[in-house]
Amino acid sequence: MASGKSSKPVPVRPAVEDISALTDVYFSKSRAAVEKFGDMTVTYGVFMRRTVVCAPRLATDWLRAVAAARDTAFDIELCVAESHIAEADEAMLYITGSLYHLVDLETLYLQKLGAACVAAYNASEMCIALPKASFMAFDARHCAGADMAEMMAYAAAVGTERAQRRADAIGFVGNATDATAHFFGQEKGLGTMPHALIGYAGSTVRAAEMLNETFPGEPMTVLIDYYGQENSDAIVVCQRFPDLAAAGDLSLRIDTPSGRYAEGLDDAAGRALIERHAPGVLAGVDGETADYLVGQGTSAAAVWNLRESLDAAGFENVKIVASSGFGLAKCRAMAAANAPIDTVGTGSFLPDNWPETYATADIVDYGGQARVKAGREFLLRR
Numbered sequence: 001m002a003s004g005k006s007s008k009p010v011p012v013r014p015a016v017e018d019i020s021a022l023t024d025v026y027f028s029k030s031r032a033a034v035e036k037f038g039d040m041t042v043t044y045g046v047f048m049r050r051t052v053v054c055a056p057r058l059a060t061d062w063l064r065a066v067a068a069a070r071d072t073a074f075d076i077e078l079c080v081a082e083s084h085i086a087e088a089d090e091a092m093l094y095i096t097g098s099l100y101h102l103v104d105l106e107t108l109y110l111q112k113l114g115a116a117c118v119a120a121y122n123a124s125e126m127c128i129a130l131p132k133a134s135f136m137a138f139d140a141r142h143c144a145g146a147d148m149a150e151m152m153a154y155a156a157a158v159g160t161e162r163a164q165r166r167a168d169a170i171g172f173v174g175n176a177t178d179a180t181a182h183f184f185g186q187e188k189g190l191g192t193m194p195h196a197l198i199g200y201a202g203s204t205v206r207a208a209e210m211l212n213e214t215f216p217g218e219p220m221t222v223l224i225d226y227y228g229q230e231n232s233d234a235i236v237v238c239q240r241f242p243d244l245a246a247a248g249d250l251s252l253r254i255d256t257p258s259g260r261y262a263e264g265l266d267d268a269a270g271r272a273l274i275e276r277h278a279p280g281v282l283a284g285v286d287g288e289t290a291d292y293l294v295g296q297g298t299s300a301a302a303v304w305n306l307r308e309s310l311d312a313a314g315f316e317n318v319k320i321v322a323s324s325g326f327g328l329a330k331c332r333a334m335a336a337a338n339a340p341i342d343t344v345g346t347g348s349f350l351p352d353n354w355p356e357t358y359a360t361a362d363i364v365d366y367g368g369q370a371r372v373k374a375g376r377e378f379l380l381r382r
Helices: 016-022 025-037 057-069 106-111 114-129 146-167 195-201 204-214 230-240 242-247 267-277 287-294 300-312 328-336
Strands: 041-048 075-078 093-098 134-137 171-175 220-223 250-254 319-323 343-346 359-366
Touching: 016 057, 016 106, 041 114, 057 075, 057 093, 057 106, 057 146, 093 359, 106 359, 114 134, 114 146, 114 171, 114 328, 134 146, 146 171, 195 204, 204 220, 204 230, 230 242, 230 250, 230 300, 242 250, 250 300, 267 287, 267 300, 287 300, 287 328, 300 319, 300 328
Parallel strands: 134 171, 134 343, 220 250, 250 319, 319 343
Antiparallel strands: 041 093, 041 359, 075 093
16 A cells, blocks of 8 residues: 655755755855855745645655754744645745755755645546556656656655545555655565567567566566457467466556557447446547547557456456556546456656646745745745
């Protein structure tokens, strides 16, 4: 179960000696001026311009680590608890301490805050939409380096906490890399197999055999879309590993790309499937939702078609992992179609409108006197 909690030691990253090179120059100049003319205790208010899920810990842990390294202390007051909603223009936290020691940190702690809060919101909404499916965070390859990958894994775990409270959701149970698995209470990352292994092996079933021989005794997840024979390859793999299939230790991952229909489907066949399993859901839906339901790629119809094929062949215990483009809209469409998804593999909780991730901080108190720039009075303590 994801919790976002970790006993793993938090590195001071960026390191204290690198702060001056990485912060905005005007903050460094301000620090020099404060050193020349005298320090003061100040309080910063930090907020977002859109509704988010509060995911502050990477920022606050870093601030505390820097304070310790500088032989000072910061008083950090969380106004919104981790994994709870922070509304637009609502103070999420106040940071009080020496202006000399705080003024050059704003650039770096805001970098650790905004994107994580938006991603946590997205992750929570996706998990709420499909509460009975588990999720795996497949975002690492889309991240701009290790720092972002850490933020996004943390965000998925925090979003899961909210979804578990709101909808008794399973949520994110793991992610793709070992480095950030601790956010989900895991020692190692989770994974299926890449398409490259199937290309290397020459067939889907041979790739499954290689994986099984390399990691004997482990549950196995096999990709089935490489050759465009999702249902056919699924059955062959199940027949090759009947014991795993019967025990529920075999999962099949459907990752059909948006450029083609899954095996055996077209628009008419997909509509018939959805009408059978979710009568009336296609009435009046827009183009994007219709594509998620019956279109090309990993549609709800593709998932239902696979489930029907597996059940008809006697493989009711085999699980389905669905991936490819699973953002909030697609999760909602899958829920409307009652799609029989056991696990979702996704990186689509990453923010897609980057300006929405900009967190902002303003000083709201100078030496005990409440003062903030015009237009930001909403940040003042009440």
